[in-house]
Amino acid sequence: xxxxxxxxxxxxxxxxxxxxxxCSPISGHKSVSWYQQxxxxxxxxxxxxxxxxxxxxGNFPDRFSARQFPNYSSELNVNALLLGDSALYLxxxxxxxxxxxxxxxxxxxxxx
Amino acid sequence: DQQVKQNSPSLSVQxxxxxxxxxxxTNSMFDYFLWYKKYPAEGPTFLISxxxxxxxxxxxxxxxxxxxxxxxxxxxxxxxQPGDSAVYFCAASGLLTQGGSEKLVFxxxxxxxxxx
Numbered sequence: 001x002x003x004x005x006x007x008x009x010x011x012x013x014x015x016x017x018x019x020x021x022x023c024s025p026i027s028g029h030k031s032v033s034w035y036q037q038x039x040x041x042x043x044x045x046x047x048x049x050x051x052x053x054x055x056x057x058g059n060f061p062d063r064f065s066a067r068q069f070p071n072y073s074s075e076l077n078v079n080a081l082l083l084g085d086s087a088l089y090l091x092x093x094x095x096x097x098x099x100x101x102x103x104x105x106x107x108x109x110x111x112x
Numbered sequence: 113d114q115q116v117k118q119n120s121p122s123l124s125v126q127x128x129x130x131x132x133x134x135x136x137x138t139n140s141m142f143d144y145f146l147w148y149k150k151y152p153a154e155g156p157t158f159l160i161s162x163x164x165x166x167x168x169x170x171x172x173x174x175x176x177x178x179x180x181x182x183x184x185x186x187x188x189x190x191x192x193q194p195g196d197s198a199v200y201f202c203a204a205s206g207l208l209t210q211g212g213s214e215k216l217v218f219x220x221x222x223x224x225x226x227x228x
Contacts, residue, residue: 033215035216040220042220043218045215045216048214056215092155101146101214102158
């Protein structure tokens with residue numbers, strides 16, 4: 001069975017640009033969460049979506065937005081990129097509720 | 113404010129010996145705890161979890177212990193193998209946000225090196 005997939009693998013943008021990251025969950029999983037991991041830190045929660053509705057939002061500015069589609073895949077959008085947005089962006093899927101979240105390989109975003 | 117703390121940035125053990133990774137948390141609302149392993153250039157891989165109603169969970173070479181009164185959990189790996197060398201993250205979950213989000217709160221990780 002395919003695990004969580006993310007695209008693209010790597011991305012280089014300049015300050016002020018916009019970026020869209022994509023995630024496909026494990027088949028049968030209805031919950032998708034997004035995390036940001038900067039060097040030397042653990043992943044930080046950005047959003048959780050369940051059945052296409054936002055279920056939680058972390059302490060990130062409104063430049064960050066996300067959505068979930070009817071097939072449960074998800075997009076994370078970041079506007080007006082800052083240098084500090086450079087990080088590994090991780091997507092995780094789960095069945096929802098207190099259960100294990102399974103992570104994709106991540107998208108490495110570099111903002112110049 | 114770090115709600116999940118892994119105070120040892122690194123740990124080195126000999127192959128075949130026990131590895132003990134520690135984690136402390138401050139939020140008593142956490143009710144589910146997980147350990148993830150991460151290799152460079154990969155996403156975290158789920159290892160083992162424990163609910164707050166238990167104090168021990170075992171899966172092969174991996175055992176997680178939870179001490180709720182001390183707000184402390186630990187991961188034991190016995191016997192340790194060179195392939196276990198990775199960064200280990202402790203994570204906690206609970207109904208922390210309105211709407212029932214099961215967001216994970218991670219520690220900063222401990223880099224484990226198992227020497228042959």
